[in-house]
Amino acid sequence: MRFLFVHGTGVRRERHDQLFARISGRLTERFPKAAVSSCFWGEEFGAALSMGGRSIPGRSGTRGAGDELSAVSPPDREAAEWALLLADPCCELRVLAYLEADTKAGFSMPGVRPAGAEVLDLLGKLPSDPAEGDELGDLLRATGLEPYYAEALAAISASTEAARAGARAGQEPAARELAVAVARALVAAALAAADIDADCTGAERDRMVAVLTARLGGDARVPGGRAAAVLTKLAMRATTQPALNLWRGRLTESATPALGDILRYQARGEALREHLRGRITEDEGPSVLIGHSLGGVALVDLLAQSAARGEPVAGPRLLVTVGSQAPFLHELGALSGLPPGVARLPEGFPRWLNIYDRQDLLSFVAEPVFRDDPRVTDHEVSSRQPFPPSHSAYWKIDAVYDRIAGAVEELV
Known part of the structure; x- marks a missing residue:
């Protein structure tokens, strides 16, 4: 044969x-x-674009309208959630900062350093090129994300979304949730940069998030909480045809x-x-x-x-x-x-x-x-x-x- x-x-x-x-x-x-x-x-x-892609329209400003979530299966929810993260890696951090601003539990006592600051400190200490034999480095190489990781790390570390969410994560539970959100944002940013060159399954993606979450002081065994729940609802409403119109330029390219x-x-x-x-x-x-x-x-x-x-x-x-x-x-x-x-x-x-x-x-x-x-x-x-x-x-x-x-x- x-x-x-x-x-x-x-x-x-x-x-x-x-x-x-x-x-x-x-x-x-x-x-x-x-x-x-x-x-x-x-x-x-x-095939190749002979005129540099002049025929592709720009992005629309239309936003998606909501629809019912009850009939959507868990795999579809997960896929929609990550589709939103690929389009906007910092969206979950933005949601988390908003949630913390809306509750007194998110703030620390005056003069006390917020627990989220430690997560950001650990983020700043992550190496941009994990060594061979390091589990994260091995995963990045196996999935084709290694060339995009350093830029993704720099972008998330410097983002106003991460800084705002970190400042508002006053207590330890909020900091653990922040660690998950930062890890997901970092993996999403690398995946988005790699685009179709990414060679990554859902299992490998989730393992990278778990490894990063642990290194940021979170609990790799516990998935994201409030922000992840809000993100899922946003994703199921945003990833409809109007949102596809919004992202048409990038998707078409x-x-x-x-x-x-x-x-x-x-x-x-x-x-x-x-x-x-x-x-x-x-x-x-x-x-x-x-x-x-x-x-x-x-x-x-x-x-x-x-x-x-x-x-x-x-x-x-x-x-x-x-x-x-x-x-x-x-x-x-x-x-x-x-x-x-x-x-x-x-x-x-x-x-x-x-x-x-x-x-x-x-x-x-x-x-x-x-x-x-x-x-x-x-x-x-x-x-x-x-x-x-x-x-x-x-x-x-x-x-x-x-x-x-x-x-x-x-x-x-």
Whole structure:
């Protein structure tokens, strides 16, 4: 058995090499005798803004309106909360300062140094480049946040929000809550700066917050209190369409490589499909094709077109799409390999496992679209990250590799 990985939208050489090293290592652990290779296409077939992004509008000043929270699941609440933190890392500190100003419990006795000052002192002593072997440093390197951490630390340390919240945290309980809020702000600032280059799951994000909270004198075992509760409510009201309009410029810029590659493929996809055909057929024997994002779209197109002509591509026994737009494009009638409205793939198309994360706005489900085809199976995973980090986090999730291994075993 051999595996061929086809990367997705917005990926260029350095990012491809990082992804493939991780994916090949994880697949080799489960299939020691398998050959694992990749098809890098980003530089030759990828898109670029030829006029520097002049078409992207600026940010709107519109604010989000509230809606009911009762039907929202905890993962959705968490994702919305972190989406707000990514857009404004200091928002929780701002809320905390307001809450402390509104209660006498937040103030210390005259002449007594507020407990929050100690948190800020410890913040100022955090190293900007944690050493190798230090848990925080290792996490920063593993998640791609190391190049952005020093700037994030400087920004949060110098922020008026942190200073105001620290001055108003008079008692120890308020200081412990402040430690959590500062830690979350610092991690959010690094994630926001890294944008789609972040390679971080929700578990890694939470561990960084826990480590920083402990180093700031808080209790890493206790989540944020009043401010976090307010932030969740704000997030669920703010992350609606008006708020997306507010952040449209930044969101569009960060999504441009992914969307641009998709649009370029839709206009000039034949060359990429032929390139994929050559890579798939250059070696004989059964194969498993793994396509991320647009890589999965191109594979579905190629396999469907070839099978419809009565000339199935030789070798593939299993197609795995991860975070793919193929089902959505077919529903739009925008897949060149399939006629609109067809609910069954042509004969000769291999079994298809489609892996998605509902927080990933670029992933879609396939089973309801191809409802007449038992070869198509969906499998949901969760990185516990909001979009866009959720689109890149699949390759660190054990459940992804476990499900691929299970699908391969089913072929026997």
